[in-house]
Amino acid sequence: MKYDQPFKLASCRVLPSECAIELSTAEKVSLQPKFIELLCYLAEQFPRVVPRDEIIEVIWAGNEYVGENALTNAIWHLRQNLKGINGDTDVIETIRKVGYRLLVTPEYQLHTVPNSSQTVNEHQESLPIKAPNYWYLSLSIVIIFVSLVFIWQQNNKAAIFSQPLITQITKEPGSELFASPSPNGDKVVFKWIDETDSANLYITDRKNPALAPVQLTFGDGYISHSIWSNDGQYLYYAEKARDRQSCNIMQLKVATNQKSAITTCPLKGGYYYLDISPDNNTLAFHGYREPADDNGIYFLDLTDLSRQPWRFSCSKNCGYRERDFSFSPDGKYIALSRRVNRFNENLYLVDLKTKDTVKLTQGQEDIVGITWHPNSKQLVYAAQRADVRNGYVVDISSKLTEPLNIPGFSYPAFAKKSGELFFQQRQEKYHLANLSLTSDIASSPFPVIQSEFSHQNPHYSPKQDKVAYISNESGFYELWIADRDGKNRKQLTNLQKVVRYPRWSNSGDKIAFLGPVNDELAEKIYIYDLQNNQLSVVPSEHLHHNRPTWSYDDQSIISAVYEKEYADLHLINIKSGESKRISFDGGRFGIMTTESTLLYTNQHSGLWQKDLTSTNKPIKKISGKVFNTTYTWAYTPKGIYFKRNYNNQNIFAYYDLFLRDVTPIVRLPRRSLPLTTSLSFIDKTQELLFTGSQSPQSDIKQLVHPLLHPID
Structure with missing residues (x-):
């Protein structure tokens, strides 16, 4: 969207084509193009209250992540630069939980169209008009189009974006938690807590977004998050009875919705993390078996369910608890979180053969989700501090950690074949x-x-x-x-x-x-x-x-x-x-x-x-x-x-x-x-x-x- 028409706003002139405002002192102040565009849109909609969502859609093309922060920043800068042009009265009003509106009537200055007699020299010799070379123009368009297609094909997988792109997958009332994408990313399973506080697993089909999510589990007990088998046939999750008399790790066949209990999980505690090895043979789950001190990570052989699970975590006098975990796609490592106390939980990388351990993070308080990038080179995790959640990327080679800067980011999960990243956005106040x-x-x-x-x-x-x-x-x-x-x-x-x-x-x-x-x-x-x-x-x-x-x-x-x-x-x-x-x-x-x-x-x-x-x-x-x-x-x-x-x-x-x-x-x-x-x-x-x-x-x-x- 482009605005060119200048207009007067109280004692200043807004010059869209110059991305500037001219104050009463004749001083010109340059502003960022988005700031001018926002001001022009508010002027165009005057005196209507313009909702935040509408502004983000129009000015920032619906990019929720960029727009939320950028809109607040733009309003602040506009207020600073327009301060005093209307006396003590504000120029832009914030309507709480709705949007913004302009308080000053914009006065548009129409462009003057010169008379042809004033702009054309009657004595000027007429010049012959050369017909355009349509063949050359068409060829240029074809070449440009082919080049763009080639560039897109070469860089599509690289996901070259200057800003993050966020796509909404669920919009149900209540809380949708713990995204679990199928290997190719066409389906996403999530835990939905409705208004009655009942929680069950649901599946949504991304190829048919108009279809409502389908309920997979039915009951009033505690349901954990879920993970898919690597062939996309099964879901695994924990199910604890409401009376806390039983807890089982369940295997659900997605095509038929048949489920069976394959091992037990602890009655004590509320975290039931799971993951599956890349060869589809080993299920890791949060469990407890005596004589261990506390809950920890156990491995279950999916090729022989008669075999008892074995403990991977430290058993006694550990000084920490291992909570969340994720197998690397190459099968060499497991990334896991270790909690020392309520103020200290960090990520570690453990070699599955030697159990050699490397600490990946420092100074985190509460880890809320871990997932490996399918290339085995990066780890994405979320952490919560003071009830504010954020996401991070760790480069496994350099151990360098960089923030994703997505507010509310938690419990990320990659689709293992398509490489798409899903997450739960949740903010608590x-x-x-x-x-x-x-x-x-x-x-x-x-x-x-x-x-x-x-x-x-x-x-x-x-x-x-x-x-x-x-x-x-x-x-x-x-x-x-x-x-x-x-x-x-x-x-x-x-x-x-x-x-x-x-x-x-x-x-x-x-x-x-x-x-x-x-x-x-x-x-x-x-x-x-x-x-x-x-x-x-x-x-x-x-x-x-x-x-x-x-x-x-x-x-x-x-x-x-x-x-x-x-x-x-x-x-x-x-x-x-x-x-x-x-x-x-x-x-x-x-x-x-x-x-x-x-x-x-x-x-x-x-x-x-x-x-x-x-x-x-x-x-x-x-x-x-x-x-x-x-x-x-x-x-x-x-x-x-x-x-x-x-x-x-x-x-x-x-x-x-x-x-x-x-x-x-x-x-x-x-x-x-x-x-x-x-x-x-x-x-x-x-x-x-x-x-x-x-x-x-x-x-x-x-x-x-x-x-x-x-x-x-």
């Missing part, structure tokens, strides 16, 4: 929300702090009348505080690391939180002192801690610690680091209600109470049939506010400690809350404070990217 408990009728949560960034883990201090929370505005989750209404926000830390779970001391002068130290190999307890703005680390002997709370006198921290033999609550002195185990039943999260009384949850359900000065066994305060949350509860002297987890919804409820009965407060959609959000009670306003989430839209897309080489 969290906000601070409160729920009024004083309304006569059921109310809905109200956002306290909500923006384009994520804000989580709020905890309220009645002494300070402020909220401590974490926010990823800096690119990392750092510690912030704000008034309870979300005003007067202040960032307290600049660790450039991800921190979690802030908790005010009872006195209100300190905040404890969890964060990585020592090159992210340990999860330690930090203390931020608001009186002197100093930050310290509790000198604990343990490496792995969880959500900290405070002792009644604020001299110690209560935290679950994770050792090789057990995980339980400990009382840790903040100055000396001296640690004392205070639970012996898998304690996970505890709050001191008196100097000696501990209320806590453990690896089982229910809420428990223990007298730390006594050797008596803990008392179950609330039955697990009623109380089935680990972290989402708040204590008051009269009762407990807590979240009851159901399959498709959450219920906030109140347990009266004296009457020993439960009162439901409000029902909320399951995805409106993170699974393990903290909960804080504000007595002054009778409100509950917690983390809210938007139900994420996740779609399957195809990516062509200049960093990805063609198949050799």
